[in-house]
Amino acid sequence: MTFAPHDLAELTGAPFDTVIDVRAPSEFAEDHVPGAINLPVLSDEERARVGTIYVQESAFLARKIGAALVARNAAQHIEGPLSDHDGGWQPLVYCWRGGQRSNSFASILSQIGWRVQVLDGGYQSYRRLVKDKLYDTPxxxxxxxxxxxxxxxxxxxxxxxxxxxxxxxxxxxxxxxxxxxxxxxxxxxxxxxxxxxxxxxxxxxxxxxxxxxxxxxxxxxxxxxxxxxxxxxxxxxxxxxxxxxxxxxxxxxxxxxxxxxxxxxxxxxxxxxxxxxxxxxxxxxxxxxxxxxxxxxxxxxxxxxxxxxxxxxxxxxxxxxxxxxxxxxxxxxxxxxxxxxxxxxxxxx
The missing domain is CATH 3.40.50 (Rossmann fold)
Incomplete structure (x- = not known):
């Protein structure tokens, strides 16, 4: 299930218990949705490795290796920072474009029974809302x-x-x-x-x-x-x-x-x-x-x-x-x- 806010107020006022940024730490450090926590499904090194395999070898191999890494990292997050959440917890998850990283992680969380949503368009859609507010709106x-x-x-x-x-x-x-x-x-x-x-x-x-x-x-x-x-x-x-x-x-x-x-x-x-x-x-x-x-x-x-x-x-x-x-x-x-x-x-x- 996706969440598509029309402005920043709709995003910041949304009734999510936690906003989770699953991008790599370097991406999170540059900018993120205020209040979000970083639970990367691929580290900076893993993301670079998967990207290299995608370009130099094959998309299939990159997806296979990436899926294994995402599952392994997701397990660590579930057993660690997310271990105390009960069945009523409602998170919002996003990655760079609202694509494979966020949807993969959200799928795992939803199978547990948590009512998770993915930010439509990911960080890029959030960034467009920021630019609209600061660049295009009086x-x-x-x-x-x-x-x-x-x-x-x-x-x-x-x-x-x-x-x-x-x-x-x-x-x-x-x-x-x-x-x-x-x-x-x-x-x-x-x-x-x-x-x-x-x-x-x-x-x-x-x-x-x-x-x-x-x-x-x-x-x-x-x-x-x-x-x-x-x-x-x-x-x-x-x-x-x-x-x-x-x-x-x-x-x-x-x-x-x-x-x-x-x-x-x-x-x-x-x-x-x-x-x-x-x-x-x-x-x-x-x-x-x-x-x-x-x-x-x-x-x-x-x-x-x-x-x-x-x-x-x-x-x-x-x-x-x-x-x-x-x-x-x-x-x-x-x-x-x-x-x-x-x-x-x-x-x-």
Missing amino acids: FPTNVVLLDGYTGTAKTAILWAAARAGAQVLDLEGLANHRGSLFGSMGDQPAQKGFESALAERIGALDPARPVLVEAESSKVGERVVPPSLWAAMRAARRITVEAEPDVRAAYLTRAYADIVADPDRLDAVLVSLTRLQGHDRIQAWRGLAREGRVQDLAADLMRQHYDPRYAKQRDRDETGRVGTIRAERLDDAEIEALGARVAGMLSAP
Whole structure:
């Protein structure tokens, strides 16, 4: 029995107890239906082996060997992760196209007595739903950007606004990147994985309420903001955070403590700016870093690198402004207060 959702809401709201992705681990790692578990019926190595046999020897031999591998792996899943499920358990199974891998596994599960369904078209049909939502459908709610120069604690204020009741969309969190040259927080998700997480979050938004999004470029690290959201961000009004340079530099020193504590990583990022800033300036910045004058380094980075780029972007910005908030310290207490103010500005008529 197949399940053919017409949109993401129908898929995410379907009454399945478990969504099972039977693709190989590398396929699952790149992207998958949110909440799905990976029970591969062929490992990456087995999938490559069967594919090679299919091309170089015969389709019949590939199917025969593949069937034996699928049965063996299915037995391990049934005796392992699925062993505690009772007769009322209802799973949804999918593979790449809703073909042999998912149907083979679903057939075994159905013979046990479980009411299993296969996602029609597999992962590819899910991916089409994601692309429709993020590429072809207008963004579903009004966007307000939280804007400001580097070091104005926009991400922290965004989450303080969420704690105060605002509806927010954290692109940096979804992309696992703080949106600057120093912003890496580890491996980023693949573009498809980023889009899946984003589509899931967008689907949970209340379209009757504005959503607060931190002002970003069209990329967060290496992840590209999809067209429907980017168009909404380009047209959005803004709440701007302002603070004196020394306040911003002090905040950056605290917020990027992980970079400060890793001199080699800090030095590598500074060296990467040589083409933009020239050898002499980079050497001066590296000297500040070696001397431990990180707040002076942060201040000069803002003055020479980040602020001119922000000012140029702001000059091109023709969208309206909801208002401006002024920060004096950017400590924890003030960030909470600023978040509450932003939440209030969003809810004002």
